[in-house]
Amino acid sequence: MQSISSRAFISAMMVASGLFAQQNLSENYVPLKSQGTLPEVFTQDIKKVVKQDITDLNKSKDNDKNLKSTYFTEANYEIEKIVKSGNTLINDEVSLYLNRLADVLLKNNPTLRNELHIYALKSSVVNAYSYDKGYIFIDLGLIAQAETEAQLAYILSHEISHYTKKHNIQGYVKNEKIDRDHYSGKSYDDKLLEKCQYSKEFESEADLEGFKLFELSNYNFTQAEKAFDVLQYAHLPFELVEFKKSFLETDYFKIPDAYQLKEVSSIKNNANEDDSKSTHPNTAKRKVAIGELIKNRNNSGRVDYILSEKDFMYVRDLARFEMCRLYLKNRDYPNAFYAAYIxxxxxxxxxxxxxxxxxxxxxxxxxxxxxxxxxxxxxxxxxxxxxxxxxxxxxxxxxxxxxxxxxxxxxxxxxxxxxxxxxxxxxxxxxxxxxxxxxxxxxxxxGISDFVRTDQKKAAETVVKKDTVVKEIKSKTDMIANIQQERINNNHDTxxxxxxxxxxxxxxxxxxxxxxxxxxxxxxxxxxxxxxxxxxxRNNDYVKTEVKRKKKGKKGDNIENNVKIEKVILLEPFYIQIDRAADKIDNLSSDQKQEKLIETVKTIAEKENFQTVALDPGLLTSGDVDKVNDYSVLNDWFFEKFDGDRNSDGVPIFNTDQVENLVKKYGTSYVLKIGIISLKGGRKRTWFYSGIIDLKTNKEVFKLYEVFREKDTRDLINSKIYQTFFELKHGK
Amino acid sequence: MIKRIFLCFLVIAVLPGIIKSQAPGYIGKRFQVGYGFYLSPAFMGSTYQGNSIFGYHSGNANRGTFACNTIHEGFVEYALKKRLMIGVSVRYFRTSFDNSVQCFVYDAEASSQGASVSFVEFPSGLYYITGLNYQIYNKLYFKKYIAPWGRYLISGISLRTFTCRYNPDEMFLSASSNFGQYSNKKYSDFGPQQQKFMRFDIMAGFGRNRVFGNRISVDYGFNTGLIGLFTSLFDAIGPESLSDNLYTQANYMKKTSVWRVRGVNRLNAFIKIGYLF
Known part of the structure; x- marks a missing residue:
């Protein structure tokens, strides 16, 4: 574990070396990237971590050992999943800033500070998450909304309190107990209310404990209260400014007033909404509770910024630029447009x-x-x-x-x-x-014959000439044609x-x-x-391809195209085993099977002399930060692609221009994804998927998706993986 | 001649396919050799040891015992295409016939001496059959599976050669006491004591191949001879119903052995162990 001094030293070295020279946002913006050395969670053997946690638990006197042991398994895997998802930013400008904030908050508690791992998450959601392992994730959406450094510091204090109070594990145990209580006669709604009640109690406790931590620094108390306003209006964009149509106008192009909405709706105040089925108390209650604490305290001399206002504004702008990218990734074009407009x-x-x-x-x-x-x-x-x-x-x-x-x-x-x-x-x-x-x-x-191409006078003359051409009317159809021509000309005029x-x-x-x-x-x-x-x-290759595919589909053929490929970027193969009885993912089993799957894929690819470049967060060393960024780019690309209709092959992916660099870097534009989902307990099912997307054409060039009414046996998996590589190399 | 035609078919139909094939096989392993064990319950007929589960009242088998005929097979298979496997195999079986069919006896010698000796009777004892089936077949794997892994339908043709042996001291017919000087005379001449026959059948079935350790294949399922299956209705009421019902000592083994061999191959559960390469 790094000490504060070593952590600060590393940060200082990074800044000094120019690694984090601030971007010149007035000219351009480069999307955030992870930097430096990857944390231990990338290289650790998670099975050993889980085992150690459970061993430590068994040494203690605890009545809920079984539940807690399940929690440790699930929590460790969830943390690993988040950190390796490609959405977690490591040692980037925003995460380092959050860590600097934590240094301020915990300057007198180095032990606690060393237990924390704080990361920014590339997500447009306005939220933050805390785990009992000391992992705290703050969404960029939340940073983009924050108004001051002090507000962000309070939110971080709140999350740190969740960790110190072990709310995550307590909440898990309580929820599981409520779910397993089959004899109480409680309905689903009753159980939900009970769970929400516990959750609200934890949130209120974190609000108050967080405030105590916040109080130890010199931040302005009122910003803690205002932080709840930020949360209350989180559904709105990070700023509210009038959208003027003049933004899209030029000297020669004026948008009609009819297209401009002059009066906009007011903002609903939902501070006092019913929170009985919510995990958090409503913001009115939270504000009142914090207000009670503030009113008896002396706020004089307290400040909104301890680090620096400039740094906060810069980091917030980075988050806001990222919001544009994230909205684009989600194909949420109106919000991306508005964020960029602001x-x-x-x-x-x-x-x-x-x-x-x-x-x-x-x-x-x-x-x-x-x-x-x-x-x-x-x-x-x-x-x-x-x-x-x-x-x-x-x-x-x-x-x-x-x-x-x-x-x-x-x-x-x-x-x-x-x-x-x-x-x-x-x-x-x-x-x-x-x-x-x-x-x-x-x-x-x-609906007009042409745009005006020369100058207004000449154009007008052209229109007049057109208008004055009157056909000699000999029949009813001549009359209709003439009327239609006049209407076109009139349209042109107007x-x-x-x-x-x-x-x-x-x-x-x-x-x-x-x-x-x-x-x-x-x-x-x-x-x-x-x-x-x-x-x-409509008469293009894209449409023809679609028709061909439909015809093939009738024959039950899964292969979209008869492509021959010899090199691919292999994204992390996934293996999900679902325990039907427990109605949840069996993480340990999934992890073990995933390891075997990766090994099998590697062996079979080698056997077929097939070149694969693995982009797998599970196979990284601490120096592979570039691969983390590449993986993140591809993940975003895939997210955007599959958020669109599955038949919309070829529709541009707007989010990731960097993907072209990856194609050059890895020498192939083909990305292979292999995955297996299996059900155990009760009726057995296995889903196998392997697919190749061509990053250049944005089309799925190969797909094998099959469902088996049987167990996920080794021979099934081996056969399907081999089939994938064989057909890729030799064609169908 | 038939064997030559069979071999020609093998060469013409199969070898070009092997040379041109692009079948993936199981991780590239397309050949499979192995041993198969077939089990056919002897519900009405008898096993080589003379046992039968139900048996015929008129037969000479030991009825009421759990009895199964067994068949042993050696096979070679090759994945010709993604879902198509071809194979050849030889099966060895042995069984017995419990003489549950009456035989007509006409004593020509007695007739030449003015006596009329003719009767219909069940021969005593059993006679024994050993046979070899030569099969050429294909296994068509269901969609989603890849030969030699997965569920499949099997079909092919089967050439059955079998040899019947009897012991005249054990298998004979006795004239009744009504025939005067010929009373209690034993008629044990059913032709040569070793008689060979050959028949075709169409083989069909279904099964499932599993692969362990990427090398060992385990194949299990059911198999039937279609001709045997379609004639089972007639066989149930006896072979007499199929053609002329005159079973003489001269044709007794020829007619009944065909019936018995069909029975042995009618419905078999099997398990095979193979080696992939």
């Missing part, structure tokens, strides 16, 4: 923000066309909701999205994206997206967006050359990036 007010020349907004505009264009769909299991399965379901200023973005017709949105998106590309010509994503938008706009029937690209047409040769002509000349994207590969036409 930050853009502070950093108007930030390239990353222009990229995020461009991605949102492009994605919503695809969504409007039905090319971006959400998985039914996704939290956004209902798609982009109506503005009435949103509170306050973010309503304006939802209103604009829902009000503006799809074609107009596409026209507007090209305008913003292309101009951003010109502003940041070195941005690969912007270049690729601009190209993709040209392809997309070619298929938009915008279309507010006809001048949108005027200056570009007049002054930008690149734009003129790329903008699709009225003729059907094919446009070839100049970029080789995944964005440019997208073909939105």
């Amino acid at each position: 930050l853009e007010q502070k950093y108007p020349n930030n390239q990353y923000l222009a990229e995020v907004i461009s991605k949102c505009l492009y994605a919503i264009s695809l969504y409007d066309k039905g090319d971006v769909r959400y998985n039914k299991d996704s939290h956004l399965s209902d798609g982009i909701v109506g503005h009435s379901e949103i509170e306050s200023y973010p309503q304006q973005i939802y209103f604009l999205i829902n009000k503006m017709p799809a074609n107009e949105w596409t026209i507007m998106s090209l305008n913003y994206i292309y101009r951003s590309h010109k502003k940041f010509p070195n941005s690969v994503p912007l270049n690729a997206m601009a190209d993709s938008m040209f392809t997309l706009i070619k298929n938009v029937s915008w 279309a507010y967006y006809k001048d949108i690209y005027l200056d570009l047409f007049m002054n930008d040769k690149e734009f003129v050359s790329k903008f699709p002509a009225a003729s059907n000349v094919e446009f070839t994207p100049s970029s080789g990036s995944g964005f440019g590969d997208y073909k939105p036409s």
